[in-house]
Amino acid sequence: MTKFLLLALALGAVHAHSELDGEWVTTAIAADNVGKIAKQGPLRVHVRKITCHEGCDKMKITFYVNSNGQCSETTVVGYKQEDGNFKTQFEGNNTFKPVIITKEVLAFTNKNVDRDGLETHLIYVVGKGDKLSHENNARIEELAKEQKIPTENIREVLST
Numbered sequence: 265m266t267k268f269l270l271l272a273l274a275l276g277a278v279h280a281h282s283e284l285d286g287e288w289v290t291t292a293i294a295a296d297n298v299g300k301i302a303k304q305g306p307l308r309v310h311v312r313k314i315t316c317h318e319g320c321d322k323m324k325i326t327f328y329v330n331s332n333g334q335c336s337e338t339t340v341v342g343y344k345q346e347d348g349n350f351k352t353q354f355e356g357n358n359t360f361k362p363v364i365i366t367k368e369v370l371a372f373t374n375k376n377v378d379r380d381g382l383e384t385h386l387i388y389v390v391g392k393g394d395k396l397s398h399e400n401n402a403r404i405e406e407l408a409k410e411q412k413i414p415t416e417n418i419r420e421v422l423s424t
């Protein structure tokens with residue numbers, strides 16, 4: 265019985281990781297420093313694709329940002345740490361973690377420290393191109409409160 269349970273848990277974990285893989289688009293972003301996620305903000309990240317490697321110890325994220333009228337595509341690799349957070353460099357240092365994993369929506373928390381040492385706490389929500397359901401919207405508001413990000417700082421992002 266225990267063996268079966270462990271197996272089920274192990275399979276569950278593998279399954280959860282594989283749910284990260286695929287094409288995703290940014291649905292919403294929240295930050296305590298809203299300037300960072302404004303229209304041409306450096307952390308207004310438009311996600312395109314996520315792939316897990318090595319049992320998801322490495323997570324590759326492809327996205328683009330729009331700045332100064334320039335659209336640039338970037339791929340970063342997040343490296344999983346012992347505490348379960350991933351680290352990567354983009355506009356400074358980032359420590360992020362997937363906190364909601366479902367088939368239709370993923371949500372990540374992120375802490376960015378830029379070159380001036382400014383700390384920004386963010387939430388990135390990615391989906392399959394649909395608007396957030398009421399239920400998921402409520403979950404993101406709850407998550408924002410947990411992260412001490414004002415709920416009025418949640419920005420819907422239209423995919424372009």
Ligand SMILES: *[C@@H]1O[C@H](CO)[C@@H](O)[C@H](O)[C@H]1NC(C)=O
Pocket residue numbers: 356357377378379380381
């Ligand atoms: C990022 O982290 C590295 C290693 O901890 C550190 O040397 C560097 O100064 C950090 N950069 C910023 C922008 O905080």
